[in-house]
Amino acid sequence: MTTNKRMTRRDFLRLSAVGISGAVLAACQPVAPQAAKVEKTVGVTPAPTKPVTVSYATWMWPAREEVVKESIRRFEEKHPL
Numbered sequence: 001m002t003t004n005k006r007m008t009r010r011d012f013l014r015l016s017a018v019g020i021s022g023a024v025l026a027a028c029q030p031v032a033p034q035a036a037k038v039e040k041t042v043g044v045t046p047a048p049t050k051p052v053t054v055s056y057a058t059w060m061w062p063a064r065e066e067v068v069k070e071s072i073r074r075f076e077e078k079h080p081l
Helices: 009-027 062-078
Strands: none
Touching: none
């Protein structure tokens, strides 16, 4: 006895979801690290002789503005001009 069951739209969507989920999980797998060949060793960079300017861009709202100002104050305290 043979049963001729047709695939319904719901069955197709379920199978598609399983296949897509598997593809996404496979794409998210971490890549194995490759050994890097070191061609030369770099020493310590000398301290700058001129003042350095640090620029940044941010979109602030009032609650965040105080946090950013405090971070800038701490940075300037740690790295005086």
